[in-house]
Amino acid sequence: MKEKTRTRLRVAGTAAALVAGSVALAAPAMAATAFPGYNVADSKVDASPGDQVTLHWSYWNAGSSDISGITGGQAVFHAPKGTSFVTQSSVKTEYAKNGGILTPAAQNLSGCTLSDANATLTCQVPGGWNWPADVIFRFDPKVVVADDAAAGTYSAAADVTLTAAGGTYTIDDGTLDVNIIAAAGAPVVEPGGLAVAGGAAAVAAAGIGTMFVVRRRKQPQAD
Secondary structure, three states, X not given: OOOOOOOOOEEOOOOOXXXXXXXXXXXXXXXXXXXOEEEEEEOOEEEOOOOEEEOOEEEEEOOOOOEEEEOEEEXXXXXXXXEEEOOOOOXXXXXXXXXXXXXXXXXXXXXXXXXXXXXXXXXXXXXOEEEOOOEEEXXXXXXXXXXXXXXXXXXXXXXXXXXXOOEEEEEEXXXXXXXXXXXXXXXXXXXOOEEEOOXXXXXXXXXXXXXXXOOOOOOOXXX
């Protein structure tokens, strides 16, 4: 993924061991630290019973610093109600500078496996990249909608753990969203823009890909 991927995380350190004679004492791991970013809610993907569609999960590094020296990690996606993951060995990854157009990342999530009757998809995050500040990363797993799926809008969790130079970062507030419409065979509509939870804006760039525009949350002013 190089410097072409961004995800939301929390930091944790590696445990050390001190050996005194024949006794080894393990030092406590660093406490997790919230990653300075926000979940980005894509426009929901419309799908009909029997359709295979690509869902989207995006995360924005809203901090002022890059997450550097990422060596690997794991992504776990959960299928929304009425859907299940199809067999896929990798998950496409894209990125965009805030206000920019999505670009394919150099590396995708890989080594993906299914569990829980195809309700859970677990993939490996590659190493050798950084997550720059003010950059959004998007992950695109594929699902199939059950023939008997009930109409409605459904969400499910998406989580990522990354190991980087500063520790282990965990994102646990991601979502995959789908809007199942009653009529089978209706056209599938892919989302044209994003909206950050908490009032951020989304802008669609018709015909040239998805443009990401998010605003920083206002900070309280000192009296």
